[in-house]
Amino acid sequence: MNLRDLLYNVTSMGSTLNTLKTIFGQKKQQGETQNLNQQDIIKAIQEFSLLFETMYNLLTSKGIFTDQEFQKKFDELDMLDGVKDRKLNK
Numbered sequence: 001m002n003l004r005d006l007l008y009n010v011t012s013m014g015s016t017l018n019t020l021k022t023i024f025g026q027k028k029q030q031g032e033t034q035n036l037n038q039q040d041i042i043k044a045i046q047e048f049s050l051l052f053e054t055m056y057n058l059l060t061s062k063g064i065f066t067d068q069e070f071q072k073k074f075d076e077l078d079m080l081d082g083v084k085d086r087k088l089n090k
Contacts, residue, residue, distance in 0.1 A: 059065060065073075081089040 056070070060067060060070070075084070077088060078084055078086055081087075083089070
């Protein structure tokens, strides 16, 4: 299974990403509802956090990048909009 399959598979992770898309305001598909409760949001964020932590640990443990390289890229992307606010605003 590749990363794209993991992210968009019809599993709980797929529903997590759909929830996150809705939270962050991506356009909904025709006929799709935006009925989210606080528990759905919390669960989606927790699952996304676990996914991120897993990927980060695998990539650093395999030497793909260092903590310092990650922080540098994080700060670089944070500043794309000219404001250091720990948000990705395009």
